[in-house]
Structures are given as structure tokens and as C-alpha cells.
Amino acid sequence: MREEKKLERLKQQGLYRKMIKVEPFDIDRSLIKGRPCLNFGSNDYLGMSEHPDLLEAFRTALDQYGLGQRASRYICGHHLLYENVEQKIAQWLHAESCLLFSTGYMANLGTLGALIEPEDLVLIDRCAHASLIDGVKMSKASYKVFRHNDVGHLEDCLKRYAHKYSMTWVVCESVDSIFGDILPIQNIVDLKERYAFRLIVDEAHGVGVFGKQGEGVIVEKDCFQNVEVRMITMGKALGVCGGAVLGSKSIVDTVINKGRTSIYTTAMPLPLAAGLLLSVDLVQKAEVQRAHLYKLIGLCEEAHSPIVPFYFEGAERVKEVSDFFLERGFFIPAMRVPTVPKGKECLRLTLNATHKIQDIQRLLKELSDFKRE
Ligand SMILES: Cc1ncc(COP(=O)(O)O)c(C=O)c1O
Known part of the structure; x- marks a missing residue:
């Protein structure tokens, strides 16, 4: 067999x-x-996953709303609570707009699949998380791999390939999920003076940990205006479950309209959304x-x-x-x-x-x- x-x-x-x-x-x-x-x-x-106030918020919402959300947000599963969470996260992370997903994996897959077109080029860090790699594959775009956090190699790739494509995307993580090193974000942003590309940064391990109020590496280093797309997960420092994409209104609206892992799936259970609403406050104050x-x-x-x-x-x-x-x-x-x-x-x-x-x-x-x- x-x-x-x-x-x-x-x-x-x-x-x-x-x-x-x-x-x-x-x-x-x-x-x-x-x-x-x-x-x-x-x-x-x-240590948020066992925070007593979070557990209480979950229990209260469970009594109020029940557990399963019964349908996708696009059918009859939507609720104001999701919008409240999205607005709160967007405000916290200095983004114009935010969309929730059931997991960080789904956020990456749905976002990259929705935004990147087959005729685009993706330059992706060699150590990028599987969900980013799968998102690139889902987009059907051409891609090249640059050495981990190596800005010189990234510049070589931009120089050699970017001019052949209508749009180039650079995909990386703010904190590497295995090696823990930090993205040289300022140096990457500086490349924008010489090359045209859009930046996608996965902040799965940055949010909650870095920044005065846990806003992540990109806000801490004051680069959020130069990063077109950020993804986060709520299963790590936020102690709950879920993922989100952050960006301009049109970026997020495109993901709402074309993100397959958002459209074709049952909405996150509302008790989790209630937990997230509180968790964002707790993480900011932690x-x-x-x-x-x-x-x-x-x-x-x-x-x-x-x-x-x-x-x-x-x-x-x-x-x-x-x-x-x-x-x-x-x-x-x-x-x-x-x-x-x-x-x-x-x-x-x-x-x-x-x-x-x-x-x-x-x-x-x-x-x-x-x-x-
Ligand atoms: C860098 C990175 N991105 C995305 C994910 C996926 O997040 P989630 O566990 O919420 O699906 C993880 C977690 O495994 C991760 O480490």
C-alpha cells in the first residue's frame, strides 16, 4: 500500500x-x-489562556449565544460582536481595517490567496511558516525564496526579478516562529526607496510580546505605514484562538470578497469572539x-x-x-x-x-x- x-x-x-x-x-x-x-x-x-476574567467572559457568552455559530458570516452567521473585535484590533494595531478568521493558518491562506494574482511575483523568506507558503501556492503566483532575514539577498532578488512582473510581494515573519530572531524591518522598508513592492508581515509571534501595549514589532519599530498587510494569530499571546488580517479598507475588503478561508467556512463561535474582545484589553495592559x-x-x-x-x-x-x-x-x-x-x-x-x-x-x-x- x-x-x-x-x-x-x-x-x-x-x-x-x-x-x-x-x-x-x-x-x-x-x-x-x-x-x-x-x-x-x-x-x-x-499566560492569558487561563486568565479568570477571560474564562468568565467566555462562560457568559456561552450562556447568552450558545456554542456553534451555525453558518458562515456571509450567510447567517454574522454578529456585531465580530465587528467589535475587528474594530478593537484595528485600533490597537494602528490599522485602518481588520478581518477575523477562525485560525491564523486560515488568515494566511485566505489573505495571500485573495490578494496575490497569478501574474504577480512573491519573494518569500526561506523559513516562512507553512501557512504562508501554502497561501503563496494557493495564489498560483511565481515565487522565489530569499535567505532567512537576509536583506542583501532580498535586494538581489528584487533587482533580478521584480521588473519582470506587474506587482511584487515580499512575505516574511516579524518574529521567526522557530528561531525567534527579529525581522530587520527597517532595512526592508528602506528597500522601498529603490524597488516597488508590497510587504506582507506575519506577526503571529510579535503581537502581545513586543511594543508598549503589545502592538507587535511593526508598530514598535514605527513601520506600520510601510507594511501593506499584517496577519496575526490569537492562539498565542492572546490566549484564545483565531487569526486576523490588517490593512487598508480596500485590502481588507478584497479579502472579505475573495478570501476562500473566510467565505467558505462556519463563523468562529461567539464565546471565542467574546473572549477575544476582552483578551485584547488584557494584553494591552499586561x-x-x-x-x-x-x-x-x-x-x-x-x-x-x-x-x-x-x-x-x-x-x-x-x-x-x-x-x-x-x-x-x-x-x-x-x-x-x-x-x-x-x-x-x-x-x-x-x-x-x-x-x-x-x-x-x-x-x-x-x-x-x-x-x-
Ligand atoms: C508564523 C505563524 N503564522 C501562522 C501560524 C498559524 O496560527 P494558528 O495556530 O492560529 O493557526 C503560526 C502558528 O503555528 C505561526 O507560527
């Missing part, structure tokens, strides 16, 4: 995936594979959590964000090291091909504001002892 062969090949390459059963039992502790451990795999950067998170980031050498990679050679080795640390009470997921390019296999440590300084110090010591042995 074809599937059995495929699965066997994955096993031989050390790339076979299994879903891991996780039972949270404390704010930053979980039971993983039956072992109590500190969880360093969660993207709940500010200075204490952000300050603590920055302290934790400061403990990790060369870390730029709450995402900290530790490199080991080969898919099998990272899996072994991840299992070793799980036995010692630390869950740090292994990142393997195709999530990372070959040769970039690593443990991806994510810091959350719920972690304690002593826990990070203990883990860093164990990691450095392990590397030395």
Missing part, C-alpha cells in the same frame, strides 16, 4: 510524527507522556507579564524573543535530546524537517510569563551541562 510505504519512509528518516497527550495541571506544569514537567512548548506567552517575560529572555544568551532554539545535529538526535529532557522534567519540543530546513534541527524552547526565574536558570544549567558532556 502506498500509505504504508510513505509511513515506513518517514519512520526510517526519523520524521514520523505522533501527537503527544498533554494534561495541564498547573499554570506552567503539564503531564506529558505521563510525566509531570515544566512546559516549554506553549505559545501562551503572557505590562507586568511582559516585563517578567523580558527578564526571562534576558537570562538566555543570544535570545531575541521568547522563542529560543538549541541546535543539535540531525532529526534523530534532537528527538533523543527532547526525550532526555522530558525524563528530567522539562518538555522542550524537537523541531525537525519539514518544520525547519535540513541542518537547522533544534529544540525550540518557548518562554512564558508564567515561568519562574529559578526554573529557567535550572533548565539553562542542565542544557549547558548536557552540551558539555
Whole structure:
């Protein structure tokens, strides 16, 4: 059977995936594979997913509206609450307009598929998230890959290819989802003086974490007027679920009209939208959590964000090291091909504001002892 062969090949390459059963039992502790451990795999950067006010808002909305939304927003699933969330997010992130999606993956797929035309050119970062790659493929546009966060290489690509197309789009992430490094956004924006292109930035790991009120990297670096399209997810620092695209009225209206992952899907359950409405307020005010998170980031050498990679050679080795640390009470997921390019296999440590300084110090010591042995 074809599937059995495929699965066997994955096993031989050390790339076979299994879903891991996780039972949270404390704010930053979980039971993983039956072992109590500190969880360093969660993207709940500010610890919002268990915020009591958020849970209360969800419960109240559940009683008021019920759970399932029964239809797409374009049929009979629309509600004023979605518009309130969209307006609030747009205002927070200094954008003219915003459209909600059920997940960040759907936001990326629907947005890129709606905005980019088959005759356009896309220049996409080599390490871009799968949802961005799939969005580009959905658009049927030609694309070239530039080296990760390498502005020089991006400029080479612009110089060589952009003049052959009616429109060029540059697609990247503000905070890399695996390596945690920050987009050199100002240098990319500077290229606009010499080349005509539109910028699409995925702020999945930037929003909530960077900026005085968690507005993300693009606002923090005052580049929002030069970034035509931003996407965010609400499943990470906002502690809920969902995604959104931000841009001008005409950009967002185009996505409303042509975004297949918005049109052809049931609307997000209203209790989640009610949670989001409050979560945006809580995240804006979360200075204490952000300050603590920055302290934790400061403990990790060369870390730029709450995402900290530790490199080991080969898919099998990272899996072994991840299992070793799980036995010692630390869950740090292994990142393997195709999530990372070959040769970039690593443990991806994510810091959350719920972690304690002593826990990070203990883990860093164990990691450095392990590397030395
Ligand atoms: C950079 C990036 N974009 C998009 C997504 C997708 O977001 P969501 O989990 O809300 O679908 C993720 C999360 O996995 C991500 O890391």
C-alpha cells in the first residue's frame, strides 16, 4: 500500500510524527507522556489562556449565544460582536481595517490567496511558516525564496526579478516562529526607496510580546505605514484562538470578497469572539507579564524573543535530546524537517510569563551541562 510505504519512509528518516497527550495541571506544569514537567512548548506567552476574567467572559457568552455559530458570516452567521473585535484590533494595531478568521493558518491562506494574482511575483523568506507558503501556492503566483532575514539577498532578488512582473510581494515573519530572531524591518522598508513592492508581515509571534501595549514589532519599530498587510494569530499571546488580517479598507475588503478561508467556512463561535474582545484589553495592559517575560529572555544568551532554539545535529538526535529532557522534567519540543530546513534541527524552547526565574536558570544549567558532556 502506498500509505504504508510513505509511513515506513518517514519512520526510517526519523520524521514520523505522533501527537503527544498533554494534561495541564498547573499554570506552567503539564503531564506529558505521563510525566509531570515544566512546559516549554506553549505559545501562551503572557499566560492569558487561563486568565479568570477571560474564562468568565467566555462562560457568559456561552450562556447568552450558545456554542456553534451555525453558518458562515456571509450567510447567517454574522454578529456585531465580530465587528467589535475587528474594530478593537484595528485600533490597537494602528490599522485602518481588520478581518477575523477562525485560525491564523486560515488568515494566511485566505489573505495571500485573495490578494496575490497569478501574474504577480512573491519573494518569500526561506523559513516562512507553512501557512504562508501554502497561501503563496494557493495564489498560483511565481515565487522565489530569499535567505532567512537576509536583506542583501532580498535586494538581489528584487533587482533580478521584480521588473519582470506587474506587482511584487515580499512575505516574511516579524518574529521567526522557530528561531525567534527579529525581522530587520527597517532595512526592508528602506528597500522601498529603490524597488516597488508590497510587504506582507506575519506577526503571529510579535503581537502581545513586543511594543508598549503589545502592538507587535511593526508598530514598535514605527513601520506600520510601510507594511501593506499584517496577519496575526490569537492562539498565542492572546490566549484564545483565531487569526486576523490588517490593512487598508480596500485590502481588507478584497479579502472579505475573495478570501476562500473566510467565505467558505462556519463563523468562529461567539464565546471565542467574546473572549477575544476582552483578551485584547488584557494584553494591552499586561505590562507586568511582559516585563517578567523580558527578564526571562534576558537570562538566555543570544535570545531575541521568547522563542529560543538549541541546535543539535540531525532529526534523530534532537528527538533523543527532547526525550532526555522530558525524563528530567522539562518538555522542550524537537523541531525537525519539514518544520525547519535540513541542518537547522533544534529544540525550540518557548518562554512564558508564567515561568519562574529559578526554573529557567535550572533548565539553562542542565542544557549547558548536557552540551558539555
Ligand atoms: C508564523 C505563524 N503564522 C501562522 C501560524 C498559524 O496560527 P494558528 O495556530 O492560529 O493557526 C503560526 C502558528 O503555528 C505561526 O507560527
